[in-house]
Amino acid sequence: MYMFVRNSRNYSGQIVFRKRDGSFLKDSSGKVLTLPYFARSITNLPGCVTNGNSPQGIFAITGAYNSPAKLIGPTPRIRLFMPFEGENKQFYNGYKNSTKLTDSVLYSLLLPESWRNYSPVYESYYAGKAGRYDIVMHGTTVDQRYYKNEVFYPNVPTHGCLSGIEKWDDKGYLIFSNQEKLLDIYNSLGNPKGYLYLIELDSQEKNVTAEEVQNLLK
Numbered sequence: 001m002y003m004f005v006r007n008s009r010n011y012s013g014q015i016v017f018r019k020r021d022g023s024f025l026k027d028s029s030g031k032v033l034t035l036p037y038f039a040r041s042i043t044n045l046p047g048c049v050t051n052g053n054s055p056q057g058i059f060a061i062t063g064a065y066n067s068p069a070k071l072i073g074p075t076p077r078i079r080l081f082m083p084f085e086g087e088n089k090q091f092y093n094g095y096k097n098s099t100k101l102t103d104s105v106l107y108s109l110l111l112p113e114s115w116r117n118y119s120p121v122y123e124s125y126y127a128g129k130a131g132r133y134d135i136v137m138h139g140t141t142v143d144q145r146y147y148k149n150e151v152f153y154p155n156v157p158t159h160g161c162l163s164g165i166e167k168w169d170d171k172g173y174l175i176f177s178n179q180e181k182l183l184d185i186y187n188s189l190g191n192p193k194g195y196l197y198l199i200e201l202d203s204q205e206k207n208v209t210a211e212e213v214q215n216l217l218k
Helices: 103-108 119-129 178-188 210-216
Strands: 002-005 013-016 034-037 057-065 077-081 136-138 166-168 174-177 194-200
Touching: 002 210, 013 210, 034 178, 034 210, 057 119, 057 178, 077 178, 103 119, 119 194, 136 178, 166 178, 174 178
Parallel strands: 002 194
Antiparallel strands: 002 013, 013 034, 057 077, 057 194, 077 136, 166 174
């Protein structure tokens, strides 16, 4: 997955999905499939800080799971790992470092060569090294109306995770879920282990649009 966001996390980003053969997943019209997603924490602090915004950079995707956390709700979430979080084999998805490369070199090899000296995409590396942990992709049961006067409405800020909009009726039934859409897409790809690249595009003060991503990937 690649998630494109603004420097200001008040604005919604977009996720695109890459298949095993290297091509991007497309919708029925032949356009690259995109999904709105959010990457702002309730503190709006930098990504290296606990409970800050989700840091830029690379996260290992290890699979979907359920959790009893009430504010996240019953919709399954996708587990992510940063370098140094738990055993490093979790971040490198079981890769055996037989050549004994350093952690920073291993991380850099997950980037295009032209990006390896671009420091912003190392934020997740240093966040993990500083002890940050437990960033996941999840839905929410928080009432969006609490944030109706905020620029990011109807998105809901988190404690530093990535999140999809979910709406529930007054009886607690789910009526809309971008998190379920994410899980359906992930399942269609075979629930693979892989990587999420979180990339800040620019400082425009507006949501990242599907059309913008289409043009970016041409």
